[in-house]
Amino acid sequence: MSAAPQLVAVLALAAAWLAIGVAGLAALHRLHFVARVLFPAGGVVALLLAAAALPALWGTPQAAVLPIGLPGLPFHFRLDGLSAFFLVVLGATAAGVSLFSAGYFRQSEGTAPGLLCLQYHVFLAAMALVVLADDAYAFMVMWETMALASFFLVISNHRIAEIRRAGYLYLLIAHIGALGILLCFGVLQANTGDYSFANMRAQHLSPFWASVAFLLALLGFGAKAGLVPLHVWLPEAHPAAPSPVSALMSGVMLKTAVYGFLRVAYDLLPVQLWWWGVLVLALGLASAVLGVVFAAVQTDMKRLLAWSSIENIGLIFAGIGLALLFAAYRMPAAAALALTAALYHVASHAFFKALLFLATGAVLHATSERSLGRLGGLLRVMPWVGWACLLGVLASAGLPPLGGFVSEWLLLQSFLFTPGLPNAFLNMLVPAVAAVIALVAALAGYTMVKFYGVIFLGQHREDKLAAAHDAGSWERLGMVWLMAGCVALGLFPVQGIELLAPVTELLVGARLPDSGSSWLLVPVAAERASYGPLIFFAGVAASFGLAYVLVRRLYHGRLRRAAPWDCGFPWQTARMQDTAEGFGQPVRQIFEPLFRMRRDLPTAFDARPRYAVEVGDHFWHWLYLPLARLVESAARVIGTLQRGRIAIYLLYSFATVIAVLIWATR
Amino acid sequence: MSALGLASQALEIVAALAAAPLLLGWVGQCRAWLQNRTAPGLLQPYRVLHKLFNKDSVLAANASPLFRTAPYVIFGCMTLACGIVPTLSTDLPLSPAADAIALVGLFALARVFAALAAMDVGTAFGSLGARREMLVGFLAEPALLMVFFTAALISNSTSLTSIVRTLSAQEIGIQPSLALAAVALIMVALAENARVPVDNPATHLELTMVHEALILEYSGRHLALIEWAAALKLFAYACIGMALFAPWGVAHAQSPAALLTAAPVLVAKLAATGFLLALLETLSAKMRIFRVPEFLGMAFMLAVIAMLVRLLLGAGAQ
Numbered sequence: 011m012s013a014a015p016q017l018v019a020v021l022a023l024a025a026a027w028l029a030i031g032v033a034g035l036a037a038l039h040r041l042h043f044v045a046r047v048l049f050p051a052g053g054v055v056a057l058l059l060a061a062a063a064l065p066a067l068w069g070t071p072q073a074a075v076l077p078i079g080l081p082g083l084p085f086h087f088r089l090d091g092l093s094a095f096f097l098v099v100l101g102a103t104a105a106g107v108s109l110f111s112a113g114y115f116r117q118s119e120g121t122a123p124g125l126l127c128l129q130y131h132v133f134l135a136a137m138a139l140v141v142l143a144d145d146a147y148a149f150m151v152m153w154e155t156m157a158l159a160s161f162f163l164v165i166s167n168h169r170i171a172e173i174r175r176a177g178y179l180y181l182l183i184a185h186i187g188a189l190g191i192l193l194c195f196g197v198l199q200a201n202t203g204d205y206s207f208a209n210m211r212a213q214h215l216s217p218f219w220a221s222v223a224f225l226l227a228l229l230g231f232g233a234k235a236g237l238v239p240l241h242v243w244l245p246e247a248h249p250a251a252p253s254p255v256s257a258l259m260s261g262v263m264l265k266t267a268v269y270g271f272l273r274v275a276y277d278l279l280p281v282q283l284w285w286w287g288v289l290v291l292a293l294g295l296a297s298a299v300l301g302v303v304f305a306a307v308q309t310d311m312k313r314l315l316a317w318s319s320i321e322n323i324g325l326i327f328a329g330i331g332l333a334l335l336f337a338a339y340r341m342p343a344a345a346a347l348a349l350t351a352a353l354y355h356v357a358s359h360a361f362f363k364a365l366l367f368l369a370t371g372a373v374l375h376a377t378s379e380r381s382l383g384r385l386g387g388l389l390r391v392m393p394w395v396g397w398a399c400l401l402g403v404l405a406s407a408g409l410p411p412l413g414g415f416v417s418e419w420l421l422l423q424s425f426l427f428t429p430g431l432p433n434a435f436l437n438m439l440v441p442a443v444a445a446v447i448a449l450v451a452a453l454a455g456y457t458m459v460k461f462y463g464v465i466f467l468g469q470h471r472e473d474k475l476a477a478a479h480d481a482g483s484w485e486r487l488g489m490v491w492l493m494a495g496c497v498a499l500g501l502f503p504v505q506g507i508e509l510l511a512p513v514t515e516l517l518v519g520a521r522l523p524d525s526g527s528s529w530l531l532v533p534v535a536a537e538r539a540s541y542g543p544l545i546f547f548a549g550v551a552a553s554f555g556l557a558y559v560l561v562r563r564l565y566h567g568r569l570r571r572a573a574p575w576d577c578g579f580p581w582q583t584a585r586m587q588d589t590a591e592g593f594g595q596p597v598r599q600i601f602e603p604l605f606r607m608r609r610d611l612p613t614a615f616d617a618r619p620r621y622a623v624e625v626g627d628h629f630w631h632w633l634y635l636p637l638a639r640l641v642e643s644a645a646r647v648i649g650t651l652q653r654g655r656i657a658i659y660l661l662y663s664f665a666t667v668i669a670v671l672i673w674a675t676r
Numbered sequence: 677m678s679a680l681g682l683a684s685q686a687l688e689i690v691a692a693l694a695a696a697p698l699l700l701g702w703v704g705q706c707r708a709w710l711q712n713r714t715a716p717g718l719l720q721p722y723r724v725l726h727k728l729f730n731k732d733s734v735l736a737a738n739a740s741p742l743f744r745t746a747p748y749v750i751f752g753c754m755t756l757a758c759g760i761v762p763t764l765s766t767d768l769p770l771s772p773a774a775d776a777i778a779l780v781g782l783f784a785l786a787r788v789f790a791a792l793a794a795m796d797v798g799t800a801f802g803s804l805g806a807r808r809e810m811l812v813g814f815l816a817e818p819a820l821l822m823v824f825f826t827a828a829l830i831s832n833s834t835s836l837t838s839i840v841r842t843l844s845a846q847e848i849g850i851q852p853s854l855a856l857a858a859v860a861l862i863m864v865a866l867a868e869n870a871r872v873p874v875d876n877p878a879t880h881l882e883l884t885m886v887h888e889a890l891i892l893e894y895s896g897r898h899l900a901l902i903e904w905a906a907a908l909k910l911f912a913y914a915c916i917g918m919a920l921f922a923p924w925g926v927a928h929a930q931s932p933a934a935l936l937t938a939a940p941v942l943v944a945k946l947a948a949t950g951f952l953l954a955l956l957e958t959l960s961a962k963m964r965i966f967r968v969p970e971f972l973g974m975a976f977m978l979a980v981i982a983m984l985v986r987l988l989l990g991a992g993a994q
Contacts, residue, residue, distance in 0.1 A: 386798065387738070387798060389740050389742065389796075390738065390740055400742070400792075404785075404788070407784070407788060408781070408784075409781055409784055409785045409788060410774075410778055410781040410782065410785060415778075415781055419777050419778070419781075422777055422821075423777075423834070426825055426828060426829070426834070427832075437987065438984065438987050438988070441825065441829070441983060441987060442980060442983065442984060444821075444822075444825060445818060445821075445822055445825075445976075445979075445980045445983070448817070448818035448821040448822065449814075449818040449976075451817075451818075452784070452813065452814040452815075452817040452818050453814050455784055455787075455788055455810070455813065455814060455817075456810045456811070456813070456814040458788075459788055459791045459792060459795075459806065459810050460807075460810075462792060463791070463792055463795035463803070463806060464795075467740070467742070467792060467795040467796045467798065468795050468796065468797070468798030468803065469738065469798035530772055530773070536772070537833060537835070537838055538832065538833045538834070538835070538838075539775050539777075539833060539834040539835060540772045540773070540775065540835065541773065541774065541775060541777075541778055542772060542773035542774070543773075544773075545770065545773035545774075546756070546773050546774050546778060549752075549756040549759065549770060549773070549774075550749070550752045550753055550756050550782075550785075551752070552752075553751065553752040553755040553756060554748045554749060554751070554752035557748050557751050557752065557755075557901065558748055561729065561897050561901070564729070565729045565730060565897060566730075568732045568733065568896075569732065569733050569735055570732050570733070570734045570735065571734075571735050571736075571737050572734050572735070572736065572737065573736070573737055574736040574737070574738070574797050574798070574799050574893060575736075575799065575801075575892060575893060576799070577801070582799060582800070584798065586799070586800040587795075587798050587799070587800060587803045588795075588800070588803030588804055588806070588807050592803075592807060593807055596807070596811045596969065599966075599969075600969050600973075
């Protein structure tokens, strides 16, 4: 065991999380103890986990066997570069979320604080162990633990029927996904009966069976990640869950699905076929476009962020798909670039999306409002949350010099320089895909301006908002930690990519070239493209500062306060501001075919004119509702067997026995 | 990074800061000529800036610090943008730090700050302007990026200095992909700089304005900075157009003499660009805001087609 120091440390820390959870169970109703001792302790464990996993990025893979679980079926664990990267992301994000949670959870969440603490830490531990699992058995046990723990967290306010329904939908799709993963492992072990990952790596599947396994993995992990068309649970479950839980689910849990997909597609499967890449790329793009377009028309702040998560997962999968394409054509350098972009986005999305969800949580607690139509002007009463959220919004909109821009930049670079794929059609197609990515990025900016402007800027749309209170010190600490992550990922991409190099070497056998300087990011070669965010930031900051000083020096700094300009119409009210619906209007109009819309327009003669618009998802009507009807009618047919009379059931048994006897004696 | 490189970088930024209002004045002058009006003097934009800087800033009672910070951020972004686009020399120390994609990001950063500041006070106009500006932005930004990508595919680099070096080394002749991209860039530039037919810089009629609604609450030095930044943005777009489609005359060698010969060429090209802009504005009518998505959608499609044409022809040439 001493040969695997990091793995032992990480396992011990996961166990510590479980212990904290159990301690929470012991202090079921002691909110103060749970909030001030257990959650911060969980945050410290998360930090230690990230620190313990970091050296394992560069080390040789470490393995361990734990004799727990069923007799004869011990759990295998293994820590390699890929696992270590996701553990670092998990630990760093969870640290911020746990610190925030210390000030967030209250008696009124609907579930006892101790129980919430148990669910929360079991969820964290399960995510860490999923990433470490080295056999299908351990993986599935941890995967299901993760799904169940998060299910209970989603329905922690279980007295509301809508939340229960959201939780049920989540559980259902999670299990469709789990079924896909289970069958995928079944194919991968190739009739050997040995379900360890080491055995799966050694198998040489035929292209047909490899494709079957790949499609099952795509189904299973895609359901968890929220790829179209299995995305419908995300916009339901995220608003239902408490905000720190949404932050963890969106920031980290979706990424475990990315991890699982990478593990199967690059590590366990012996070959990659080019059409897999095209399929993943197409699904990723569809998710990205649909996600951002739907995010732009939402009027519920957490639902908006959930759709934005679908968009970001789409971008990540687009990068992975491109990397698959390059890997299938044996172009390791190009594959490494695309994969680096995807993984960088995994890290930056974890930080900024967790930050945004935490900010919505603070807003929700301060105002008990989720609807954008009843918020506004919160920057003045909640400055900490407001400024933290601004940083998250800028990162999420993919603006330089923050983390979101680096991954977008890398992604565009990898799409742009498709170095002569053997397939002429793909050669044309892939740079054109860059156009879609550019459109998605620009729309993300639009969505984020809407999100931030409607919540934090302008005038209060309700009077009670003036009494809203800012976040407490624990909550501030958590948000500041995540902000630091966003800024660090944005300003130090060279160091960030240094962390990714072992992962890409492990998966595609190549890494980005060494740029030779610690502040210039070079994806391929210096004369082709480079990006230096520190210089960039210094340039903007210097002209900002110079302008400020010179204006004061040469002119003056006089300032007067007055009422806003009313254009001669003195009855300005907060209701005259643009609303979330108003912001959605151009997008609804331009992308009309993507929505299933129902408009209620008033006529000129209505005594009380009302305008209402409802935006629905086509997939509900094209896929889910027909499927539900099919299941219902099948159930009705089978239901005719159920007569409710004992004599008929005895008759069934008798007929069965006769049939078996005939078959057996034949 | 040489001393001369630093000097040319500094010279470029100073030249942009100094000449940007002049370009605006020149465009106004040409417009007035073409429309049979008497023009204000060429130096009118400078007088306006001077006047605004001397005035007190009147701030809405409920404006947050974001509102006061935004003009400086926008000004900083536009200054850096003018430093990135090669106008006088291709030997720019800032060039490796920010390529064409980062330039687009820089414009986006400025736009987001402008929109957020407009929403800050919470009047009907501000938020209307913010929404329209972001609408124009999310359609124009991908089109601009595609224009850059077309040029990047030709020169195999997204660095603006490499693009200018490659394009100016080619023999003079019309490349079909670049011709399409040029049309797209002109459309994007009209929209992004709030010119006719998308917006009218001279109007204060509520229903037709985008940019003016956005900055309605600003006054004094803040307004001056925003107006100056708008002039810088026009200057930067003019320079982008010249860098991509008329890259001749930019100094490549590291010598003061080359810089000196580059300066008059730049002035001549800017004057021609300004006249072209005035001509386009005079010849077209302002369109309704609902038509803008079609206009910019066309720009986007043109730019994508330009890239595809490049890929088709490029594959044939290699």
